[in-house]
Amino acid sequence: MIGFIFRRLLASIPTLLAVLTLVFLLVRVVPGDPAIAILGDRATPETLAALRAELGLDRWIGTQYFEFLGHALRGDLGTSMVTHRAVWTEIAEALPHTIVLTLAAMAIGCMIGIPAGVCAALHRNGTIDVLTRLLSLLGLSFPVFVSGIFLLIVFALQLHLFPVIGNPRPGDWIDGLHKLVLPAITLGIVMAAYVVRVTRSSMLQVLGEDYIRTARAKGVPRRSIIWRHGLSNALIPVVTVVGLYVGILIGNSVLTEIVFNRPGLGKVIVSALTQRDYTMLQGIMVIYCFLIVVVNLITDISYGLIDPRVKQ
Amino acid sequence: MTLRITLSAAIAAATIVAIPARAAPRTDLKVGMAAQDVGQLDPHRAVSTIDRTVVAWIYNGLVRFKPGAMDPAQIEPDLAEKWESSSDKLDWTFHLRHDVKFHGDFGELTADDVVYSLKRASDAKASAFSADFAAFKTVEATDPYTVRIVLARQVPSLLGLVTNYSGGYIVSRKAVEKYGADFTRNPVGTGPFAFVSDTPNQSLELAAFDSYFRGKPKLEHVSYRYIPSDSSRDLAFQNGEIDLIYGKQDQAWINRIRALPNSVVDVFEPGELANFNLNITAKPLDDIRVRQAIAYAVNRPELVKWQGADTARPGQSVIPAGYLGFSKDVGLVNTDVAKAKALLKDAGYPDGVTIKIIHTQLPQMLGSMQVVQAQLRKAGINLDIQVVDHATFHQQIRKDLSPIVYYAAARFPVADIYLTQFFHSASIVGKPTAVTNFSHCDVADKEIDAAKIETDTEKQVALWVEAQKKIVAAVCAVPLAEALQIWAHRTDLDYGYELKASLSLGPLLTEATHFK
Numbered sequence: 001m002i003g004f005i006f007r008r009l010l011a012s013i014p015t016l017l018a019v020l021t022l023v024f025l026l027v028r029v030v031p032g033d034p035a036i037a038i039l040g041d042r043a044t045p046e047t048l049a050a051l052r053a054e055l056g057l058d059r060w061i062g063t064q065y066f067e068f069l070g071h072a073l074r075g076d077l078g079t080s081m082v083t084h085r086a087v088w089t090e091i092a093e094a095l096p097h098t099i100v101l102t103l104a105a106m107a108i109g110c111m112i113g114i115p116a117g118v119c120a121a122l123h124r125n126g127t128i129d130v131l132t133r134l135l136s137l138l139g140l141s142f143p144v145f146v147s148g149i150f151l152l153i154v155f156a157l158q159l160h161l162f163p164v165i166g167n168p169r170p171g172d173w174i175d176g177l178h179k180l181v182l183p184a185i186t187l188g189i190v191m192a193a194y195v196v197r198v199t200r201s202s203m204l205q206v207l208g209e210d211y212i213r214t215a216r217a218k219g220v221p222r223r224s225i226i227w228r229h230g231l232s233n234a235l236i237p238v239v240t241v242v243g244l245y246v247g248i249l250i251g252n253s254v255l256t257e258i259v260f261n262r263p264g265l266g267k268v269i270v271s272a273l274t275q276r277d278y279t280m281l282q283g284i285m286v287i288y289c290f291l292i293v294v295v296n297l298i299t300d301i302s303y304g305l306i307d308p309r310v311k312q
Numbered sequence: 313m314t315l316r317i318t319l320s321a322a323i324a325a326a327t328i329v330a331i332p333a334r335a336a337p338r339t340d341l342k343v344g345m346a347a348q349d350v351g352q353l354d355p356h357r358a359v360s361t362i363d364r365t366v367v368a369w370i371y372n373g374l375v376r377f378k379p380g381a382m383d384p385a386q387i388e389p390d391l392a393e394k395w396e397s398s399s400d401k402l403d404w405t406f407h408l409r410h411d412v413k414f415h416g417d418f419g420e421l422t423a424d425d426v427v428y429s430l431k432r433a434s435d436a437k438a439s440a441f442s443a444d445f446a447a448f449k450t451v452e453a454t455d456p457y458t459v460r461i462v463l464a465r466q467v468p469s470l471l472g473l474v475t476n477y478s479g480g481y482i483v484s485r486k487a488v489e490k491y492g493a494d495f496t497r498n499p500v501g502t503g504p505f506a507f508v509s510d511t512p513n514q515s516l517e518l519a520a521f522d523s524y525f526r527g528k529p530k531l532e533h534v535s536y537r538y539i540p541s542d543s544s545r546d547l548a549f550q551n552g553e554i555d556l557i558y559g560k561q562d563q564a565w566i567n568r569i570r571a572l573p574n575s576v577v578d579v580f581e582p583g584e585l586a587n588f589n590l591n592i593t594a595k596p597l598d599d600i601r602v603r604q605a606i607a608y609a610v611n612r613p614e615l616v617k618w619q620g621a622d623t624a625r626p627g628q629s630v631i632p633a634g635y636l637g638f639s640k641d642v643g644l645v646n647t648d649v650a651k652a653k654a655l656l657k658d659a660g661y662p663d664g665v666t667i668k669i670i671h672t673q674l675p676q677m678l679g680s681m682q683v684v685q686a687q688l689r690k691a692g693i694n695l696d697i698q699v700v701d702h703a704t705f706h707q708q709i710r711k712d713l714s715p716i717v718y719y720a721a722a723r724f725p726v727a728d729i730y731l732t733q734f735f736h737s738a739s740i741v742g743k744p745t746a747v748t749n750f751s752h753c754d755v756a757d758k759e760i761d762a763a764k765i766e767t768d769t770e771k772q773v774a775l776w777v778e779a780q781k782k783i784v785a786a787v788c789a790v791p792l793a794e795a796l797q798i799w800a801h802r803t804d805l806d807y808g809y810e811l812k813a814s815l816s817l818g819p820l821l822t823e824a825t826h827f828k
Binding site for chain 2: 062
């Protein structure tokens, strides 16, 4: 297993290098000048040129690239062009919030999605199935900025159970959990909607397999058929979807963080994009890419844990 | 007797107990700003409304606009307690207040800090406002509390340059030298509120500066929170989590917030004038008849109706209303679609004309542009709008890629600045001295230059009016509408002055600002 993980991590190095190059080029291809974004409309060309020189943007692009690559490989992502904060520090402060939100949403998505999917499969075309499918469709149709605002109106404004501004007090984990509830539900609902559909179809397929019929014929108890023989085999596609969806979840966290005013990578990236903060954008994209690589690795490892045949 | 005294004392005590103790007013202010993050806290680089609003609470100038006003006639002492100038207005001496302290351990303000700040503000490498100080010849400290400024030529308003606005903010020399490039994250001023901490993408915390020279501020703590989502910001205000909120230049928003209990909507100057800048050198706009057709096709009252009566008013000249030198009698034409069509036909476009332009995706600006687009279409002028994000828009219009530039701005309220930046040939985009002249207009250079050095105010104003008339006649720009600043606050918040205007574009917090 350790060899497998090591090989996978080794294989991700070219991916990360490609991403570093792509990100470096992409942020520069996009029109927009960081100097104008920083100094505004009254700065003279001389002032703008001075700032470009200060930021190192007046140098040959190849020099900039190799300098960026050299620093990145040494783990130095540089300093924000706009705020002068260290990119690593800003990411290190924001990343835990995004990870916590993503994990919480994933947990909610799985806890709702898997049992509901199994239930729908067992009552195929029945009322529960129709209702589940309908709710899942609703979950998929609502963008997070609509469901998030809806939850805020009901639970913050009407019921006063949660605050609208969701930035937790540093070091206060109870406050952190309290303020995590609504954003995690907002993101989790969408994930649950995906998981329900995949679990249902996967379960339906597995329940139609010969070995399930054999187990039934042998008099294996229904509970054991469903959970032991059925679900454990139906989980592989579900895990794939969950793994893939975590990437989407990290992307969706941008909107959720903005709606709930939570700290996180999403807010940092939007801010960096509006201000054309090249160094910050590069740093965040590298971290996003690394996260996706890690999630894919975890997904692959979990295949082996769920289904021993994959290990072989 | 003793019994009576005891009884009276008991009654008095009971009365005191019976009167409910009035809760002490709050001293922590929470502000909700439409922002992802704060950008520059170095006042000489703070250009966005997000940065300028908060910078105005941290720093002072030599002089200041009376809180809540932006009338140059109401400029009053700030760090300088008095000043005098030579009869030719080229030599100015400012006498500083004694015992003005900088925040933290940066000691007393001296003339050295003022000289350093003004030189820094005029340095193109350090300041976004360096162009404003081009006429400065020397700035020197004649003693620790006296600063002498000598000008190379007359400027329309020297006091305007050293006020609490743009480049006029005074920084601590020691602090700038200590922090270097990080000064922008460690601002040190002399204002009523001092920087405490800054959480990226979350908030900026300020504390009352107890040694503030006008007295200890009544508010103890100010939390400036970045809430980019309009809906979330409104909900937080509605839920009582925010006391002061950045609003929207939108009538529906104003009406909705006004209907909330315990809330007051602030509508204040300056109005940001949106002009349609027409590139007089680019086809088909190099034909004045096409530009005149646009002027006749624009319907300002309709645009104002769309934007909202409380937040907008029609543009009346190519500079905003109320500026020194402004005139509404500059020859603007009223809407006449038939005349617009006839002019187009004369110009050789009987079947109409299509003009490709670049515009920002900012909702308010895009909405207004779409209204104007519909108005022009009635006259046969089709605007093919390429919508780009705001940073791209700013870059591309400076490369002359859009023959029509919709641009809204407010400036120091003297005609010279607006006229120079938008209509003087030296400010044409692409030139080394470029500012924001997108129209390539050069018809009023003589008047703008002459007004700069005219010492007779009446003659100076006449020159500015003449410049506006020439610009309107040449149709370098078509004024559209002016949008006022919109904020809202809870009724228990008292600014300590009447808010009619704020050049920092946000309400000024002073030592007198408090909760009732």
